[in-house]
Amino acid sequence: MRNQRMYDEFLELVQTDSASGKEDAIAVKLTRKLEELGFTVTMDDAGPKFGGVCGNLIAVREGELEGALMLSSHMDRVPNGFGIKPVEKDGVLYSDGTTILAADDISGVCAILEGLRCTIGSGRPLPRLEVVFTIQEELCxxxxxxxxxxxxxxxxxxxxxxxxxxxxFINGAPGRYILKAEITGKPAHAGNAPEKGIDAAKTMADIISTLKQGRVDEITTSNFPHLESGVGSANINVVSDHALIEGEARSRDLQRLLDYVEYFRAHCQKVADEHGAKIKVTTEENFLPFLITEEDESMVIAKAACDKLGLPFETAVLGGAFDGNIHNARGMACIGVATGYAKNHTTEEQLTLEDFFRSGQLCAALIETFADRCKAQ
Ligand SMILES: [Zn+2]
Structure with a gap:
């Protein structure tokens, strides 16, 4: 069934320009909408930490019941998310083909607002509700x-x-490390005495050509798209004295991720030693993996909410990360909820309206099911 309120709000918000670091126009609108629903809204100081203009919005509505529930989505979008003109065709929304649609993640924002309107409007006792609309989700x-x-x-x-x-529901996601190797060789005249040099470019090539990468195992991947090498001058008559390898590793299992990081470090060192090159390997934890089982309260509530609406309950673990990785690492059981979009991050992005409208009902059902399990204060 068509939900005109959600539809209109989606059009309003996707036609409000936003980008990572420039979420302020959306934030102003969302602050007003949340305040109208009785929330106390604050903006934190996260924005300037990344050179952005806007912080995370954190909205709280104290409840009549014991317990607290968090609902979250993000305010930024990948480029190009300016000047979006949505077009509806056969129950599906698209952009006009020149931009993304930004259903990732305005559909999520709208589902939450709809769920809040339905449950708060019903007047039933509710737990403390915490709504978090984040910035710069698309930037790691x-x-x-x-x-x-x-x-x-x-x-x-x-x-x-x-x-x-x-x-x-997305009940798990991989963790990710950023991996970097800086190789230092020794320059020498390429014509007169190449054997006196230590070739950083060749060292880099040997590291990459013998590295286990791509699909490492069924739940672990790696990718090294940035390779650079050169010499201090623009000349090609000097043996390369520096090179750089930059990439990432992901795994759904923390131990396998750490094992790969260690393998990368050892492999780089071994090949560099063979060439007599110096190497500096840096590994940076980007986010940690998580997996939530069906027995967890968050999943039990999700299944009950689906049953209430007659929706098939389905779980999946994807290859990408989302804000849930961060919250789970901090001890909150946090799962992803689908809102009907597909082909996100492309100009072919689309939103199936029936699923979108149902995600609003699903948000209300999640809040109600959670409330049913809370005691009165
Ligand atoms: Zn997203």
């Missing part, structure tokens, strides 16, 4: 990463930011 989960977790009391959260139909 930046906003969630720097937000102060102590402002949240919830131990269960739902992140409305996943592709697929209503009733699909």
């Amino acid at each position: 989960l930046g906003g969630a990463k720097v937000m102060d977790p102590s402002v949240l009391k919830a131990h269960v959260g739902y992140i409305f930011d996943s592709p697929g139909g209503a009733g699909r």
Whole structure:
């Protein structure tokens, strides 16, 4: 069934320009909408930490019941998310083909607002509700990463930011490390005495050509798209004295991720030693993996909410990360909720309206099901 309120709000918000670091126009609108629903809204100081203009919005509505529930989605979008003109065709929304649609993640924002309107409007007793609209999610989960977790009391959260139909929940995601190797060789005249040099470019090539990468195993991947080498001058008559390898590794299992990071370090060192080159390997934890089992309270509530609406309950673990990675690492059981979008991050992005409207109902059902399990204060 068509939900004109959600539809209109989606059009309003996707036609409000936004980008990572420039979420302020959306934030102003969302602050007003949340205040109208009785929330106390604050903006944290995360924005300037990344050179952005806007912080995370954290909105709290104290409840009549014991317990707290977090609902979250993100305000930024990938480029090009300016001047979006949505077009509806056969129950599906698209952009006009020149931009993304920004259903990732405005559909999530709208699902949460709809769920709040339905449940708060019903007048039923509710737990404390914590709504977090983050910034810079598309830039490695930046906003969630720097937000102060102590402002949240919830131990269960739902992140409305996943592709697929209503009733699909993302109960796990890989962790990720950023890997870098800087190689230092020794320059020499390429014509007169190449054997006196230590070739950084060749060392880099040997490292990459013998490195286990791509699909490492069924749940572990790696990718090294940035390779650079050169010499101090622009000449090609000098043996290369520096090179750089930059990439990432992901795994759904923390131990396998750490094992790969260690393998990368050892492999780089071994090949560099063979060439007599110096090497500096740096490995940086970007986010940690998580997996939530079906027995967890967050999943039990999700399944019950689906049953209430007659939606098929489905779980999936994808290859990408979302703000849930950050919250789970901090001890909150946090799962992703699909809102009907597909082909996000492309100009072919689309939103199936029936699933979108149902994700609003699903948000209300999650709040109600959570409330049913809370005691009166
Ligand atoms: Zn997203």
